[in-house]
Amino acid sequence: MDLNELEQLITFADMGTLSLAAEKLHISQPTITRTMQHLEEVFGVSLFVRGKNKITLNDTGIKAVEQARQILSTADNALKTVRAFDKSLHTIIISSCAPAPLWYVLPALSSAYPDMTIASSLKSVPAIYEDLDSELCQLAILPHNAKYDHYNNIPFLEENLSVCVPATHDLAKRSSVTFSNLNGFNFLLGSEIGFWDEMCRVNMPASRFLVQTDQFEFEELVRESSLPCFTTNLAKDSQNLLTDRIKIPVTDSDANVTYYLACHSQSMAKIVALF
Amino acid sequence: MDLNELEQLITFADMGTLSLAAEKLHISQPTITRTMQHLEEVFGVSLFVRGKNKITLNDTGIKAVEQARQILSTADNALKTVRAFDKSLHTIIISSCAPAPLWYVLPALSSAYPDMTIASSLKSVPAIYEDLDSELCQLAILPHNAKYDHYNNIPFLEENLSVCVPATHDLAKRSSVTFSNLNGFNFLLGSEIGFWDEMCRVNMPASRFLVQTDQFEFEELVRESSLPCFTTNLAKDSQNLLTDRIKIPVTDSDANVTYYLACHSQSMAKIVALF
């Protein structure tokens, strides 16, 4: 039995005539005529009532169409299942709360597993726990050690937040600041900063954040405005955007995070070996 | 996708080598080699680990076999379902409590529906109700009108039991008998008599019944022994077995039954038209 033939049967059932079915499937009518005859042989029963120039499904034919749909759907599911399984064997999925750790993790994994696809995405911390629970990610990067015992944890990197202001800014003369000092000022923010975004909004509820989704626009605004922005010890300022600005460390504990790598136990040994 | 190819994949998985699979399927090894390559194309993923002269399923391959079994089983079920459905459209199944009504019903149905297969079987009354409930039979023949309202009933035939004894027998002089008169005598019984068998045992618990499954042996015993046996107004004595015996009507109501034809409402009109 050929699934193509079942497809033709179903198309005929949907279209009502062999001609329309042929047109839809981009094949000739005679081909469908022959296929229908062949299907009757395969099933071993009559499936159609034939007039001189018209053909329709009989009761058995309708039943056969029903079953054909079932078979095709099963086959389609099978293909998807196998492909998904294969893909999962060749993919490492990483959910991270922030971009900076990925700059170190991705190259390391890529060179350690050159024939694997490494897929990463930034997500909120609750979403990352969901990914871990559902095994939708193999590796998670969290801003603290994982809540649950059944995940393996290793501390990985520290990231320390600083605020960047022009030399003329009110804050420029301070050697350190706290969120309460900053609360009320408005900031420029890049869009791809993971959990930092949420954290800023929580700790500086009186501030407003001008989020720039376009990297070019963000850089242009940093250069041309006097609005404060943020950087960290891990950020690379390839455009030397911030050389003209004063960097002031934020001392709150929330602003100085240790990233942890978390994953299910069985994967941990390999990960630890890498870092 | 071709189900034949999946069959080959499964056979390979079961046999362990391509050669053995080829042997089992009565095809050449190269054919299987090519089929496996083709399946990898179809699935779009690698399914095997290949040595220079050995081939085994990889993890994805094992998954694929699993799915292939699923598909084949679905397809197999589909074929069976369609064939069974078609058969049901061309078959009238009759469950009867006794043989005599069938002698009239079967010829009538055969000539009314010449292209239908008519299948009949003798069953106990409870089994007949089960067949009606599950729609496993289209027509039932019961020794009374059907218990439930949702079945249609028509009275069909009467059958009256008589006992047959040699002229020299103790009972021979009676003009009628009851089961209590007969209780304690031993009887010859044919095997294919439906509910009569059970009914005799219930009404004559002290009697023993010598059931002859072979028709020839039954006739021989009737001829050569003086044991009483039974007949009815509907029985045809083609061998003139009973001409030498005295027939005495059994007057109990249980011994004089009216057969009813019963079926689901929708079938009744056609049945009534016949009788």
Added chain:
DNA sequence: TGATCTTACGTTTAGCGTAACAATA
């Protein structure tokens, strides 16, 4: 050396499209 898998080659088969035909609305 025997078993196993793959590749190469030639043949056969089976599937497809075009064209011709029959029948209907």
Added chain:
DNA sequence: TATTGTTACGCTAAACGTAAGATCA
């Protein structure tokens, strides 16, 4: 007359088996 389904015919592509090659136990 335009549309629909079937049959006939010829071609192409795909599937098969035999044979040969390579590798391992």
